[in-house]
Amino acid sequence: MRAPRADEVEGSRLRLLDDELRQDVPGTDGWRWTPEGFRTENDPPQSDPAVASRTLLEGLGGTVVGAALELRRPDVAVPPLER
Numbered sequence: 382m383r384a385p386r387a388d389e390v391e392g393s394r395l396r397l398l399d400d401e402l403r404q405d406v407p408g409t410d411g412w413r414w415t416p417e418g419f420r421t422e423n424d425p426p427q428s429d430p431a432v433a434s435r436t437l438l439e440g441l442g443g444t445v446v447g448a449a450l451e452l453r454r455p456d457v458a459v460p461p462l463e464r
Contacts, residue, residue, distance in 0.1 A: 383439050384437065384439070385436070385437060392420065392423075392424075393416065395419070395435070396416065398437070398445050399414060400413045434450070434451045435448065436449045436450075
């Protein structure tokens with residue numbers, strides 16, 4: 382398994398994953414991004430890597446098996462996780 386950053390992944394892979402994930406969200410079934418719309422919303426300056434970092438999780442053969450979004454808010458203190 383590997384976890385490349387979103388900026389290391391060809392854009393249509395992210396768009397298609399987003400389309401697939403939306404099918405499970407009530408009210409968005411059947412909705413699909415256009416390539417232009419996805420780029421407009423997710424490329425700089427709309428998407429600032431200093432604030433949010435996207436990562437794909439790839440399994441064998443480069444198959445996408447998950448995604449992660451890390452938000453960086455230095456102005457918000459987050460308590461450590463308790464175990």
